[in-house]
Amino acid sequence: MFQQKTYIERRKVLKEKVGSGLILLFGNDESSMNYTDNTYHFRQDSTFLYYFGIQHPGLTAIIDIDNDRDIIFGNDYTIDDIVWMGLQPTIRERAEKCGVKNVQPANKLADYLKETKQSVHFLPLYRPGNKIKLHELIGILHKEVATKFSVELVKAVVSQREFKSDEEIIEINKAVNISVDMHVAAIKFAKPGMTEAQVTAEIHKIAIAAGGNISFPIIATINGQTLHNHYHGNTIKEGDLFLIDAGYESPMCYAGDLSSTIPVGKKFSPEQKEIYQLTLDSHQAAVDALQLGQPFKNAHVAAAKTIFEGMKSLGFTKGTTDNAFEAGAHALFFPCGTGHMMGLDVHDMEDLGEVWVGYDGQPKSTQFGLKSLRLAKPLQPGHVFTIEPGIYFIPELIDLWHSQNKFNDFINWEKVNSYRDFGGIRNEEDFVMTENGAKLLGKSKPKTVEEVEALR
Ligand code: GLY
Ligand code: MN
Numbered sequence: 001m002f003q004q005k006t007y008i009e010r011r012k013v014l015k016e017k018v019g020s021g022l023i024l025l026f027g028n029d030e031s032s033m034n035y036t037d038n039t040y041h042f043r044q045d046s047t048f049l050y051y052f053g054i055q056h057p058g059l060t061a062i063i064d065i066d067n068d069r070d071i072i073f074g075n076d077y078t079i080d081d082i083v084w085m086g087l088q089p090t091i092r093e094r095a096e097k098c099g100v101k102n103v104q105p106a107n108k109l110a111d112y113l114k115e116t117k118q119s120v121h122f123l124p125l126y127r128p129g130n131k132i133k134l135h136e137l138i139g140i141l142h143k144e145v146a147t148k149f150s151v152e153l154v155k156a157v158v159s160q161r162e163f164k165s166d167e168e169i170i171e172i173n174k175a176v177n178i179s180v181d182m183h184v185a186a187i188k189f190a191k192p193g194m195t196e197a198q199v200t201a202e203i204h205k206i207a208i209a210a211g212g213n214i215s216f217p218i219i220a221t222i223n224g225q226t227l228h229n230h231y232h233g234n235t236i237k238e239g240d241l242f243l244i245d246a247g248y249e250s251p252m253c254y255a256g257d258l259s260s261t262i263p264v265g266k267k268f269s270p271e272q273k274e275i276y277q278l279t280l281d282s283h284q285a286a287v288d289a290l291q292l293g294q295p296f297k298n299a300h301v302a303a304a305k306t307i308f309e310g311m312k313s314l315g316f317t318k319g320t321t322d323n324a325f326e327a328g329a330h331a332l333f334f335p336c337g338t339g340h341m342m343g344l345d346v347h348d349m350e351d352l353g354e355v356w357v358g359y360d361g362q363p364k365s366t367q368f369g370l371k372s373l374r375l376a377k378p379l380q381p382g383h384v385f386t387i388e389p390g391i392y393f394i395p396e397l398i399d400l401w402h403s404q405n406k407f408n409d410f411i412n413w414e415k416v417n418s419y420r421d422f423g424g425i426r427n428e429e430d431f432v433m434t435e436n437g438a439k440l441l442g443k444s445k446p447k448t449v450e451e452v453e454a455l456r
Contacts, residue, residue: 001053001252002167007098010160011051015065017156021119022066024137025051026130027059027074041213046344047123047352049253050161052098059091060109060133061100066118071102073109113137121150123157126351154352155361161349162341162357163382169432169441171254172343172384175215176430176442178248179256182206183445186220186244187262187455190236196220197232199242207248215255215346219245224261224424225392227336240264241272241423247346255346257386258445259428266456271422273449275391278310279425280447282389286338290379290387290431290438296358297376300338303389304330304369308410311391316419319410329410331369332401335394339386340374342430347374348384379433384441390426393419 001007014023027048030039044055052061052072059074074091082088092103104112113120120138124145125131131142140148164172182203189202200220207214221229222236224243236242242264247257261276263269268276282303289302308330311317316333317324324330341348341357349357355364358375365371375385398420402413430441446452 001097004097004099006165006167007051007053011063011070011099013160014051014156015063015068017159018065018121018150018152020065021121022116023061023063023153024113024120024122024134025061025063026122026125026127026133027052027054027061028057028127029129030057031127031129044253045127046253046349047157047161049344050157052095052100054094054098055253056088056091056094058106060106062109062112064118069102070100071104071112072100073104073106073112075106110137121153123153124149124351124353151356154356158349158352158356161343163380164343164384164432165382168254168343169382169384171250171252172256172430172432173442175212175248175250175254175256176258177256178207178210178212178250179215179246179258179430180443180445181210182246182248183244183258183260184455186246187260187446187452190242190262190264192236192238192264194236195232196222196234196236196242199236199244200232203244203246207246210248212248212250215247215249215257219243219259222264222423224390224426225394225422226424227392236264238265239269241425243424243426245426245428249346253344255342255344255348256442257342257346257428257430259388259390259426260445260447260452261425261427262452263456267453268449271419272425274314275422276425276449278307278314279389279391279427281310282306282334282391283387283427283429283447286387286389287431287438290433292381292433292435292437293378295376295378296339296385297373299387300370300373300376300389301325303338303387304334307334307389307391315415316412317410318412324407324410327407327410328367328369329407331367332397332407332411332416333391333393334389335369335372335392335397336390337370337373337375338389342384342386350374379438381433381435383433384430385433386428386430388426388428390424392424392426393422394424395420 062071222240245259285306286299286303289299431438
């Protein structure tokens with residue numbers, strides 16, 4: 001945890017921003033896998049962590065703005081719990097660490113809410129258990145949560161969490177450094193004849209040995225054209241491309257998020273090298289477009305246009321790049337966004353809504369490809385985000401658009417078809433915006449053709 005004063009200050013600012021009423025913040029409970037006591041790895045809710053720092057299940061907090069009161073509701077372990085789980089700090093001891101003196105048993109929360117006439121602010125909820133609790137406490141049905149959450153509260157939380165403090169940047173840097181270690185280990189380890197699962201285990205091992213865990217399920221696949229491919233059953237062989245997307249989550253729950261693509265053999269083939277170099281060029285174009293006060297969308301436009309232009313010189317595309325981008329033709333190869341915010345969540349605050357986190361409340365595009373851009377708004381000091389353009393040959397998308405005669409003016413279908421089994425390539429790095437421009441977080445990850453091949 002950070003020092004007590006960090007959490008006290010964060011709650012004070014939150015109260016000022018929201019102004020009046022009562023904020024109801026749910027921590028997470030244990031989540032069962034296949035029977036009650038066999039639970040998934042416990043992960044605290046990130047907003048609860050941000051304001052209270054306590055990594056313990058079964059807690060709910062009230063931040064009563066009108067009465068300037070912070071209360072944590074939760075039950076201490078009984079002797080039965082202690083027999084199975086060992087002695088644990090009391091809720092009061094945990095609460096003290098974040099500067100909360102008022103601690104009450106869980107069943108007092110309903111009384112508190114019954115007695116109040118204050119308006120209750122709550123966030124969009126993603127765990128069914130918390131939606132049930134909300135219903136029991138204040139009668140909001142689970143299907144009403146998405147429309148009745150407090151936009152004021154969401155905006156206030158985003159306006160704090162989006163700006164990472166110096167102490168948070170230190171944590172994120174550590175998380176990215178371990179993430180680099182995970183990637184370097186995998187790049188050195190992967191050999192023809194291994195399964196994807198063996199490489200995945202090597203990556204996960206580094207995260208666990210560092211004392212934390214992974215920030216999202218590891219992607220380690222020869223089918224990198226599937227953007228979030230979590231299947232690890234293939235045997236990797238000479239000639240394959242192998243895409244790794246993996247990050248570390250530190251003990252304080254700050255994320256790293258990196259991607260690498262490597263040849264399973266010792267060297268990229270000439271065709272792989274050409275496309276790989278183009279992804280690096282688009283990556284650099286995105287980085288070059290990062291400017292203080294300017295929209296992150298500029299980085300996406302730069303990456304997408306670089307990909308389309310480069311694909312033209314390789315014979316895959318044709319026509320005017322600007323027109324192709326406007327029409328969305330680049331999305332055949334790059335159907336996702338260039339990056340997203342990162343912090344306590346790997347896609348930071350995605351539960352609060354991308355429109356608030358990445359677009360300052362402005363509507364997102366509905367165009368295929370652009371609609372998957374999670375961050376578009378102007379960059380300010382303290383914003384932490386990823387850069388991760390990629391080139392993907394997705395046979396199903398190629399077949400669909402070709403059969404629809406879509407983008408015939410922009411795509412050379414015969415050439416594209418000849419690469420339909422190529423796979424996908426992505427590199428990903430993490431950055432923080434500063435007064436002096438964007439700065440790479442963590443140590444540098446091997447990325448150039450020469451750097452990657454040297455480790456194979
Ligand atoms: N690292 C997974 C993603 O950014 O979607
Ligand atoms: Mn990412």
